[in-house]
Amino acid sequence: MEKKFKIIDSHAHYDDEKFDEDREQVLNEIRENGVVGVLNCAASYESLKTTNKLTEEYDFIVGALGIHPENADEMKEDTLDEIKSYIKKNDKIVAIGEIGLDYYWDENPSRDVQKDVFRKQMKLAEELSLPVVIHDRDAHQDTLEIMREFPEVIGVVHCFSGSVEFAKECIKLGYYIGFTGVITFKNAKKLVEVAKEAPLDRILVETDCPYMAPEPNRGKRNKSHYIEYIIRKIAEIKQIDAYEANLKFNENFFRLTQKEK
Template sequence: MENKYKIFDTHAHYDDEAFDEDREEVFKELKKSGVIGILNCASSYRSIEITDKLTKENDFIFGALGIHPENADEHNREVKDKIIELIKNNDKIIAIGEIGLDYYWDENPEKEVQKKVFREYMKLAEEFNMPVVIHDRDAHQDTLEILKEFPNVKGIVHCFSGSKEFAQECIKLGYYIGIGGVVTFKNAKKLIEVVKNIPLDRIVVETDCPYLSPEPNRGKRNKSDYIQYIIERIAIIKEIEPIEVNLAVNDNFKRLINKFI
């Protein structure tokens, strides 16, 4: 792929088994394709140590550590202590995440369990003065209420799926809006409205790879260099040059984590 952008992927899962067979090869290709940085976000107990290891073995990978709401039942004191230990011993761990609420699947942990775990990690972020990476699926109101409980914590509402009004509420609290491959889909009217109506200086870009590949690669395994399609789509929506979007979203992410890298 042509190297015309400097890409920082603010949300990826290279610990996922989808990359087990060719992870190192993928990383080499990404560096050739203009990817200058990746935030790998842990989501389960298993992925915490893998994420830590990836940051130590690859100069352009940084880490976020947390427990995804789908795995909230995995959380306990031992897990939290492990995360604290890794944060203290690895300066490339720069965020707490992926944390939040997911009410989409009936088989997910009980809502009260998810909320309890979410609050625990928000407290941890506050203690360490670290940004958070928020997962919110079909839980906008409860997510907003918990974000408001922690006014000193800032971060990214990843893979944003709410309304433009919800986006504006998140921005008021100091959050950035994570825009991924969904913005390139034909049925993405609501997300396009969000992008149109929020300031460019509150947007960051992400893949959530290996999931949610943008058009024209929808359905394929996602990877960080595909962010070029997200940048170009945002540029069309905002009626500005793609390079302006690219520079702005990188600056936004740097501003959020400036004391960590």
């Protein structure tokens, strides 16, 4: 009989409004379906507080605190101090994130503002010796440039969307590659190549829930236990046992998020 997966979701947004009506029910459901850990990632200024609160209410949830590039305008003079203060009081905040660059939407804050906010948070991660959760959309070159400015910082490039070459550069810098449900889509050829080339000990799996649900749930609200489909897909690509892959990805997550480096 096949062993039951022990799933760790390395990137989720359970404080998102899409879970407002049934959050507790969903979190109980994912637990019953083999989810043993979740990294909830802040995005907006408001979600610093809501992510922190989730980690206090649920023993299997840890948090990442940061301002997302789409919300870069929300970074005020004292925001970094606020993040620091949450981290000081709560040892379940294990990373700085979700931070980075997003050049996809024209209405996003200007590129200069995004880069400034990204650098400030990378500096904070360096200061606190914490890993980062990086968001990179249509901004590969600038993202890599800023990552290189902080050689002491490592983390994960979440919802990876770049080329094999870009992945190799990230891995060289000590980063992990985060795969979402997109890897299960029929048109994910480029991502399949990345999964083939990425070393097993540099892969993390994630939902980015409520977004990015994998096949066969594409288009639905995403939940952490759907990660099983992502694990199975990567195991198939790499021609390894799915349960062994599951354990390896969990090991990778713990290696990255342990505070004592």
